[in-house]
Amino acid sequence: MAERSILAYFNSPDQAEDALSKLKSLRIIESSIDRIDGYPGDGIDHIDNPITSDFPGLGYLTLGGDFSDRDASILAAASVSASGMSSGGTENRVTGRDILLTVVLQEEDYEQAMQAVRDAGALL
Incomplete structure (x- = not known):
């Protein structure tokens, strides 16, 4: 089975947590939420x-x-x-999108996951 990854940027950790909770029904292999800085x-x-x-x-x-x-x-x-x-x-x-949600999941769930993070307000 092939894997795909998503890097989604959010304004707050709460937004990223919300997006990740929407992905729980999918076959997630790995996920993380990190604050990035320059x-x-x-x-x-x-x-x-x-x-x-x-x-x-x-x-x-x-x-x-x-x-x-x-x-x-x-x-x-x-x-x-x-x-x-x-x-x-x-x-x-930083006042922009400095929260990074990284998700690795099965390729079959990729499009559904992309739509879920878009709906949660992600910048992809």
Whole structure:
């Protein structure tokens, strides 16, 4: 039996959970719901004093990025979110479709699953 996968983007985890619940009657092999971000890493777990601490750059402090490449860190620091001059959402979080629903299912259920996630408001 062949498998197909769906990557569907949502505005909130609740929307993705709702879509996944609609797919429970289908033959799902694997599924996950994740928050995606434009920067690597899980963020910082404590506040560093920028005057007395040793930190790798502005992107680390303000975006919580864990950059393995210095060039990527510098580029991220040029973001309006890093400077504090953003007109983004609450707590400077991404306000778009940053929730990813990934579903792997049997090929026979693919079209029905696609319709279900579309009905739930997904961007495919």
